[in-house]
Amino acid sequence: MPRYSLVAIILHWAIAALLAFQISVGWALEDLGARGFALYQWHKSVGITILVLTLLRIVVRYWKPRPAKLEGGWQGALASGVHFGLYAFMLGAPLSGWALVSTAKVKVPTLLFGVLPLPHLPLPAGAHELAEGGHGLIAWLGIALFLLHVAGALRHHFLIRDGLIWRMVPGRSTALLIILPALMLLGLVVGKAILPAPAPKAAAAVEAPEPQENIAQPANVVEAAPDIAAANVTEAAPEAPPAPPPAWTVQPGGKIGFSVGNDGQTISGSFAKWTAAIVMDPDHPETADIKVTIDMASASVGDAYQDGMLPGDEFFAVAAHPTATFTAKGAEKSSANAYRATGTLSLKGVAKPQTIRFTLSGDGATRKVSGTATIARAAFGVGNGESSGGLAPQVALTFAFTAKRKD
Incomplete structure (x- = not known):
């Protein structure tokens, strides 16, 4: 059976593992706040890496054409549509993320893997909302396409038994047939493992402190400001010293x-x-x-x-x-x-x-x-x-x- 080129195979599984990592990390980023800043930098770095590898994969696709399709009809059309959607996802997700960062109010510098500066795209600030919404939508569509692609591969291997998956495994090696798909699971596990530990839950209410001289201890938020309102001060006896301020x-x-x-x-x-x-x-x-x-x-x-x-x-x-x-x-x-x-x-x-x-x-x-x-x-x-x-x-x-x- 005709097989994909070795370069195409390497790129396929590398991108698959990185996508799994991105899905695992991206799922949790919104809830991390400032604790997720370092992870955001990784997310951006891996996203740009996927963009570069996808562009390379497209070049290889035309340099060494893919094997002929094994299935026609609506099933073949669906498979082609999923493949096309995956390429759009692998290009659109990192590009929309790049646009999102480039149009933010504060331009956060991006160092790819902490080394290579990534310049901002020359986009107007008004495009930020569109980039943010588009990035989220593309991510959800990409997850759906990713799952459909995996389901299709499993269908061919276990139900149709046409050996299609071997076209993406070097040397028809059974060991590699196990190891290469396991890279996707590894990407999910690594993404989950590097998430910051959950922040400690704040107490629902802060107990009022014991009265202390000249101290007011607030339980939550906010500012450096003076304030005090005094209640009516009872008049002291003429000879008595003035009462201390409350x-x-x-x-x-x-x-x-x-x-x-x-x-x-x-x-x-x-x-x-x-x-x-x-x-x-x-x-x-x-x-x-x-x-x-x-x-x-x-x-x-x-x-x-x-x-x-x-x-x-x-x-x-x-x-x-x-x-x-x-x-x-x-x-x-x-x-x-x-x-x-x-x-x-x-x-x-x-x-x-x-x-x-x-x-x-x-x-x-x-x-x-x-x-x-x-x-x-x-x-x-x-x-x-x-x-x-x-x-x-x-x-x-x-x-x-x-x-x-x-x-």
């Missing part, structure tokens, strides 16, 4: 967000982990004593590629500077229920003066706090690399949370 506990459910312009668009994100120690009498804002600590590794803009870049030296340098802090002693009232506090922001090993503005609403023992700040990122060395060229110099910070007075 401490406040930030309640779960708040948010610290940030946004920055990027070539006419806006990138928005937030910090998921922070703590705050807040003391302040709203009627006497000069009593404010504020310290907010942000876990910089918790920053996210909702895109795994970009989230994977944030901890790096170009942005937050989390390995050397895992936290950022804002501290302020005293605040001033700027208008009814509105305040301004000037303190020090320490970020990425640099300490600079920073002003935040916030408002308080409500009364009694619970106050709602919302505020803003504008941070000059270059002063802290944030966004100092090639992929940050389009970022605006100012980062807008917003925060909103509820604070409860300690008894």
